[in-house]
Amino acid sequence: MADETPKAEELIQIDHRPPAKQWMDVPVNIRKGMYCYASNPKSVEYLGLPNARPWNPIEEDWKLPENWQQILHEGFKERLEKFRSIKVFMDICVRCGACADKCHFFIGTGDPKNMPVLRAELLRSVYRNDFTLMGKLLGRYAGARPMTIDVLKEWWYYLFQCTECRRCSVFCPYGIDTAEITMFGRELLNLLGLNIDWIATPVANCYRTGNHLGIQPHAFKDMIDFFCDDIEEITGIRVEPNFNQKNADILFITPSGDVFADPGTYTAMGYLLLFHFLKEKYGLNVTWSTYASEGGNFGSFTSHETMKRLNAKMYLEAKRLKPKWILGGECGHMWRVITQYMDTMNGPADFMEAPVNPITGTRFENAKSTKMVHIAEFLADLIKHGKLDLDPSRNDNKIVTFHDSCNPARGMGMLDEPRYVIKSVANHFFEMPANTIREQTFCCGSGSGLNAGENMEERMAGALPRSNAVKYVHEKHGVNMLACVCAIDRAALPAAMDYWVPGVDVTGMTELVANALIMPGEQERTTDLRGEPLPGMEEADE
Amino acid sequence: MPTVEFSGKSFSVDEDGFIDDYKNWSEEWVQYVKAQEGIDELNDEHKKVIEVLREYYEKNGIAPMVRVLSKVTGFKLKHIYELFPSGPGKGACKMAGLPKPTGCV
Numbered sequence: 001m002a003d004e005t006p007k008a009e010e011l012i013q014i015d016h017r018p019p020a021k022q023w024m025d026v027p028v029n030i031r032k033g034m035y036c037y038a039s040n041p042k043s044v045e046y047l048g049l050p051n052a053r054p055w056n057p058i059e060e061d062w063k064l065p066e067n068w069q070q071i072l073h074e075g076f077k078e079r080l081e082k083f084r085s086i087k088v089f090m091d092i093c094v095r096c097g098a099c100a101d102k103c104h105f106f107i108g109t110g111d112p113k114n115m116p117v118l119r120a121e122l123l124r125s126v127y128r129n130d131f132t133l134m135g136k137l138l139g140r141y142a143g144a145r146p147m148t149i150d151v152l153k154e155w156w157y158y159l160f161q162c163t164e165c166r167r168c169s170v171f172c173p174y175g176i177d178t179a180e181i182t183m184f185g186r187e188l189l190n191l192l193g194l195n196i197d198w199i200a201t202p203v204a205n206c207y208r209t210g211n212h213l214g215i216q217p218h219a220f221k222d223m224i225d226f227f228c229d230d231i232e233e234i235t236g237i238r239v240e241p242n243f244n245q246k247n248a249d250i251l252f253i254t255p256s257g258d259v260f261a262d263p264g265t266y267t268a269m270g271y272l273l274l275f276h277f278l279k280e281k282y283g284l285n286v287t288w289s290t291y292a293s294e295g296g297n298f299g300s301f302t303s304h305e306t307m308k309r310l311n312a313k314m315y316l317e318a319k320r321l322k323p324k325w326i327l328g329g330e331c332g333h334m335w336r337v338i339t340q341y342m343d344t345m346n347g348p349a350d351f352m353e354a355p356v357n358p359i360t361g362t363r364f365e366n367a368k369s370t371k372m373v374h375i376a377e378f379l380a381d382l383i384k385h386g387k388l389d390l391d392p393s394r395n396d397n398k399i400v401t402f403h404d405s406c407n408p409a410r411g412m413g414m415l416d417e418p419r420y421v422i423k424s425v426a427n428h429f430f431e432m433p434a435n436t437i438r439e440q441t442f443c444c445g446s447g448s449g450l451n452a453g454e455n456m457e458e459r460m461a462g463a464l465p466r467s468n469a470v471k472y473v474h475e476k477h478g479v480n481m482l483a484c485v486c487a488i489d490r491a492a493l494p495a496a497m498d499y500w501v502p503g504v505d506v507t508g509m510t511e512l513v514a515n516a517l518i519m520p521g522e523q524e525r526t527t528d529l530r531g532e533p534l535p536g537m538e539e540a541d542e
Numbered sequence: 543m544p545t546v547e548f549s550g551k552s553f554s555v556d557e558d559g560f561i562d563d564y565k566n567w568s569e570e571w572v573q574y575v576k577a578q579e580g581i582d583e584l585n586d587e588h589k590k591v592i593e594v595l596r597e598y599y600e601k602n603g604i605a606p607m608v609r610v611l612s613k614v615t616g617f618k619l620k621h622i623y624e625l626f627p628s629g630p631g632k633g634a635c636k637m638a639g640l641p642k643p644t645g646c647v
Contacts, residue, residue: 219604
């Protein structure tokens with residue numbers, strides 16, 4: 001964490017009073033700690049996106065093309081014609097303010113331009129000026145303003161202070177999808193080469209090697225083998241995962257963060273144990289791909305085109321390997337892309353079968369078009385049918401709560417399955433307050449590609465509402481483990497916990513499952529997947 | 543891209559002070575980061591971490607995950623922080639001339 005990040009007791013001093021001036025008269029102040037570094041030109045160039053050059057957000061000159069206003073205007077116009085949703089979202093808002101205090105960034109910063117209504121108004125004001133009669137005639141009286149360099153900088157600053165989590169949309173009486181407004185705004189910014197590097201470089205990596213981190217096939221296998229070694233030490237069992245195998249029952253795709261970054265790596269070990277169990281007991285054959293080695297899609301934080309390009313890899317790989325269907329791991333925004341965009345972008349995936357769990361016979365009707373099943377659904381189905389041998393007492397030292405990761409919750413309605421799974425494998429579970437979970441879950445504060453290191457103040461401010469709810473159950477019930485089903489969560493929440501609620505660790509759902517899973521032929525287990533002693537085994541450890 | 547001068551050598555670095563290209567790494571760079579990190583003396587343990595990082599990067603084109611670094615060197619994460627106060631990423635990887643990883647990490 002950067003040393004200059006304010007301390008928690010400083011950051012909590014939030015002033016929610018708006019400034020005396022009209023919002024259009026308050027100039028943007030791009031402040032260190034609140035923004036991410038500019039995209040690396042090498043990555044922008046690799047993707048063939050416009051205006052690759054080095055630039056710096058805090059410098060006066062952003063090195064834009066001379067006709068940047070025209071590019072933006074035409075880009076806006078083209079998309080209004082192409083996306084009916086955007087046209088409706090531009091016109092329909094009555095500024096009732098129901099969304100205003102629902103955003104974690106507004107709650108955490110007090111900056112009125114982080115009210116979702118006002119963040120969208122940054123774009124709507126230009127829309128009115130350029131595309132509506134009232135705006136053209138009445139200008140500012142009709143809430144219109146022309147696009148200037150200061151307006152552009154304001155767009156950039158605040159469109160990267162939105163995590164596309166869609167909590168505000170839940171409260172919008174019109175159902176305006178504010179995430180789509182941000183996606184649209186970022187797509188326009190990308191026409192001028194105004195991305196952040198924490199997004200641009202993962203997208204370029206993914207386009208080149210198949211995953212955001214740029215892990216090449218041999219390294220990917222190496223990392224999984226490393227987990228297999230650790231699993232052998234803990235359980236006495238050698239798991240032997242398949243890679244790139246044709247005609248397997250299932251192709252498994254998960255975020256590359258799971259195979260690289262702690263604590264996601266323990267979730268990856270959980271997948272390996274689960275698949276080994278299912279193979280031994282039921283003969284189920286699951287394969288990993290070293291090409292479609294990424295569930296996440298930072299392309300969706302860039303533009304529709306890049307989202308489509310990255311999503312296509314999964315389906316191209318499925319075409320090549322010919323599994324019956326795809327099982328998706330604990331990723332967040334992958335599920336938004338799969339559930340709400342894939343079908344019309346690269347789908348329908350007619351070359352695969354409508355997913356049926358071969359062990360239970362359950363048909364996953366919800367996935368019959370995308371052919372992709374969420375691991376929480378899959379696990380819940382197995383547990384419901386009594387197909388897993390579980391000893392939940394192995395998780396007895398973990399007092400667990402569940403953070404609904406935004407996109408599985410709001411982007412696909414995955415609310416009950418993870419809870420059912422977690423409660424089946426852990427005896428101590430407590431919910432956070434009702435208005436902070438399920439559809440109303442608070443974002444980790446780092447989603448949509450904002451989980452960089454240089455914007456730690458922004459991230460910690462955004463994580464305040466979520467952390468506050470964790471703090472409540474930590475103090476009331478002694479919760480010491482925050483479970484989630486998203487790799488950005490697993491990367492972002494440990495920092496948020498250290499900052500706001502020390503003493504709470506972060507875990508994936510499948511890690512908890514694998515701790516409890518009784519493997520055929522296993523040795524007596526004395527530690528969990530992290531090498532920490534199991535309850536009652538503390539002395540054996542010493 | 544900013545540049546830093548050290549012991550008569552010049553290095554291009556990114557915003558976080560990571561060297562622009564692994565190939566431009568040199569002994570002077572190590573000395574520069576050592577000063578930046580506030581490390582008094584580079585001992586064999588520091589050198590071992592740097593060696594492991596560079597070897598892994600050359601083979602795989604990416605930094606090793608922290609758990610691999612820990613296992614191969616035999617140093618617990620806490621000890622790596624003792625060696626490199628900014629940690630395995632911002633301290634050790636920087637000294638070894640590796641780029642910082644991005645994504646869900």
